[in-house]
Amino acid sequence: MSQDALQSRIARLERIIEISRSINSTLNLPRLLHQILAAAQELTHTEACSIILRDRKSGVLRFEATIGARSQEVRSLVVPLDGSIAGWVVQNNRPVVVHNVRNDPRFYRKVDQEVGFETRSILAVPLSVRGKPIGVLEVLNKEGGERFTEEDVETLMALADQAAVAIENAVLFQQSDLVADLVHEMRTPLTSIIGYARMIQRDDVSEDDRKSFARTIEREAARLSRMASDFLELARLESGRAFPVREEVSLKSLAAEAIALLRPQAEAKQIALIEEVPDDLPTLLGDPQRLHQVLVNLVGNGVKYCRPGDRVTIGARVEGDEVLVYVSDTGPGIPPSAQEHLFERFYRLPRTEEDVEGTGLGLAITRRIVEAHGGRIWVKSDVGKGTTFYLTLPLRREAGPSSSSRR
Ligand SMILES: Nc1ncnc2c1ncn2[C@@H]1O[C@H](COP(=O)(O)OP(=O)(O)O)[C@@H](O)[C@H]1O
Ligand SMILES: [Mg+2]
Known part of the structure; x- marks a missing residue:
């Protein structure tokens, strides 16, 4: 040298x-x-x-x-x-x-x-x-x-x-953070439950106020309970113990089910739900319950964050050796600075914090499920125009060499 x-x-x-x-x-x-x-x-x-x-x-x-x-x-x-x-x-x-x-x-x-x-x-x-x-x-x-x-x-x-x-x-x-995050997130609802429970016991509180405090307590307790179950789900997914199921699933029926489930909420808010999954979309191998949950989370977000008169559309198409699923809405949109954090657990847009019920775990869970299926998820959004979530799921390959080989 x-x-x-x-x-x-x-x-x-x-x-x-x-x-x-x-x-x-x-x-x-x-x-x-x-x-x-x-x-x-x-x-x-x-x-x-x-x-x-x-x-x-x-x-x-x-x-x-x-x-x-x-x-x-x-x-x-x-x-x-x-x-x-x-x-x-x-x-x-x-x-x-x-x-x-x-x-x-x-x-x-x-x-x-x-x-x-x-x-x-x-x-x-x-x-x-x-x-x-x-x-x-x-x-x-x-x-x-x-x-x-x-x-x-x-x-x-x-x-x-x-x-x-x-x-x-x-x-x-990072993994140990999961627990730290949960404890941190539980503090807010717990603090307000304790605070309102104390107020309720005071003698100088009007009957109306007492009722309103009780409602807040109920709402925050329900939030804690939802947080606990979402969190368990996420922990299970992150531990990798969650995917024994590989069944044939039809995205068409899953989309229809998700829409049916969310229909009452959407109608109450005057939001249109549109399903445009083609009838001849090939079936996939996966966990039907978890994929159902993915669609419910995404369409549910659409309904939750849209305003009366908006539309939420769910569709899918084959692209190469994958199925591309999209859930698109005409809602308020998500600013670019927030887009990169959406899939982090407990992340919520600052303005949604007060207005809409939620835990900030839905998209973290959704992403885990999609990735456990070998797919990807991402978002495109314009403030004032709407949001589209895209996800891919691999199509089932027939055994044998590449698709160029003759049958
Ligand atoms: N379709 C949407 N339009 C606008 N904002 C959305 C949409 N979907 C999700 N978000 C934002 O992303 C955040 C995280 O979503 P998610 O993980 O499902 O939690 P949650 O719905 O419990 O708040 C929401 O709080 C909301 O601020
Ligand atoms: Mg959600």
Whole structure:
């Protein structure tokens, strides 16, 4: 090794030590992932980088963070364990360099197609904790069209070793947050129940006030009770113990059921419910009860947050090897700054906090269910115009080779 090469190697390793110090000081997962990606990009001089993590329970590989390519669209895309470079890295627990992805059958093309990015070359290294892979760190397209070097591999492996432990810690921390969040959210209704229960006992309270306080107590207690059941549901989903059921389901009937269930509420508010799922939509494999819940949550939100005269529409169509379901409304819309938080547990728009009953758990649960089915969910919304929630569910594939093969 030449003197220069040695110097640059030492400089890189020093930089890794510096970086690992800073990544080990954050437990905020999104921020942490971003730091790791920025470091990976800096150290390897590449156009884009991604972190793909393996879900602890379901084993599904999913994009958690990306820089350089359109990160919003990439996030939470699922990557197959067989038939992707990341899957190969996880299964073999070894790094891989692909100088030209076009010549590599493992390369999973769908992500590029989805985000309009062109991957040419990849260096992917496992993120392993105590020898067990928890995910993959990938860097794409070295700047100037150069080839990945041995040094790149060594550097990225060294970074991945540090990163993996930090990610594991942040993930564990995030899970423990579930309980902390619940306790925090229970405080508000409990405080008001205690406060009004005390007021009710005072002698100088009018009969009318007493009734109104009792109603508040009842409402807040009902909210607590709903929170408890929603929360249990979410905890069950997050623990991954929730999906034994894989039945044939018809989205058409599920949509009709959801609409029928919400019809009274919608009529009371003068909101039109429209179902436009095609009759010949293929059936899916999944958990009918949970998918029902997804549709009820989304249509229910539409009804809850729309105003008299608005419309809520549910529809679906086949797109490639997935079904795209949409629930669209002509309601008040959701500002962009809030859109990114919608699927977080307990998140509610500030203005809905007072006006409309809710727990802020519906969309968190919905997202879990969709992802457990191998799908994705996202939102498009314009303030003043309306909101559309989209979700995908994979179509059942017939056994055997790809669809291009003859029957
Ligand atoms: N269709 C919609 N139109 C406008 N805002 C919505 C819509 N759906 C959801 N939201 C906003 O997202 C928040 C979170 O929704 P969700 O998780 O279902 O909880 P909840 O309905 O219990 O408040 C809601 O409080 C509301 O502010
Ligand atoms: Mg809701």
